[in-house]
Amino acid sequence: MTPRALAAEEQGEVIAFLSRAASYGPGHAGVQRIETHCSIVFLVGDRAYKLKRAIRYASLDYTTRELRAAACAAELVLNRRTAPALYLGVRSITRGTGGDLVFDGAGPALDHVVVMQRFEQADLFDHMLDGGRLTRVLMEALGREVARFHLAAQVTPGFGGRDAVRRVIAENERELARVAEVLDGAAVGALGSHSAARLDTLADLLERRRAEGKVRRCHGDLRLANICLHAGRPTLFDCIEFSDEIGCIDVLHDLAFLLMDLELRGRGDLGNAVFNAYADIAPETEGLRALPLFLALRAATRSYALAGSARRQASADRAAAVLALARRHIDAGLDFLAPRRPVLAVLGGDAAARAELAPLLAALPRPAPGARLLHLAGDGDAVWDAAAAVLAAGCSVLVEGELREHGERCAAAAAMARLAAASIGFWCTTPPARLDQARWHVLDASRGALAAATRAAPLFAALEWPS
8 A cells, every 4th residue: 555545544544533423522414525626624513624635736745744734724824824824733633542543532633633613605705706796895805915924924035936836837737738738629728838938028027026025934825715705804814734835835926816816707807906005005017027927837737736636526527617716717818918019098977987997997998807997186297107007018908087177187198198109098077078089989877887897908908909
């Protein structure tokens, strides 16, 4: 028997113990069990008990009790940064005096579990998205939460940078090569070569960001499935504890997983809400040059994970659907890297209409996550300077403001001409008498902000590709 098989067999008694309601004391009617590729979670009453499987992957080794104990301890410490109310402690499973297994006995530990406060599966953000419960306001709160987490996270200059990203590209290529046959014609090779080429242009930037403290002990697996609504707040949980290389990354590489996930689920508008709320707390300018590559890397990683999971599906139809999604991730990765010119858009008009329309317009430019939304108030020069920096990084910008005065509109027009090769003006509600109709497109917001944004969408698309 191999060491891996032996470890799994030895863990069987522990799994049987955790599967019995009586193990948790009186008053529990049953145990619900949820299995993932590296853990088994036992739901009992208002608690969840998470057991590490005795397995080994390229970046993860849980094959010994000591390694699993260390992983449980690390999971507790790292996840308490964002979810202290969810992560309650670590319990050992030992053999009692009569030979039966018990929690926290005097004998040597056979295994350990992370104990969590149980929450409803319906409150996971991926389930909330499917149920239509994710709103722009909630996603803005999530963006601020992620930004505050990143700003407080430990700086880890020994990780990240050019070489770390090169290793991610190589790992993606290796894993995609293993599933290339089932991906059936997906442009796997093109995604790898385009990613490597983009890295060559970003190497110095990535090294500067590492030196400037932008590489931190992040979440590492920031998908919707690892975010829940707890006590009315977006709560990040289940971060990467088993690999410093995966967990200690550029903050934008961390954010990119969430933005990519939303984009591939057809809710790039919510991704734009996260992005802008994040950047309001943790501003980014030059670093945005690296975001398309980070998005592509996340898409590639998710693609091979999906392709692998297709093999484990119970039905052929489900397997085909998962493979189709894996191919979509490859296509999306190439789209993230496709060269486009950034667009500068300016929106003027009624304040209430702008407040409703601006977030919809900001989500339109490609690629994800859309345009940086800036607000004209107070020092206009500072806003245009910020817009210039974001545009220079290749990211589109939407500047919104009342712009009722003719002089304000002239200043905006001058900025559009000065800052961007591609620019466009929008006016919502009734235009003023001296509005330059050649520069400003009037959007009738009285018929609804979504209808107005739908009309604007092809105007953005026409500007993104050089003529």
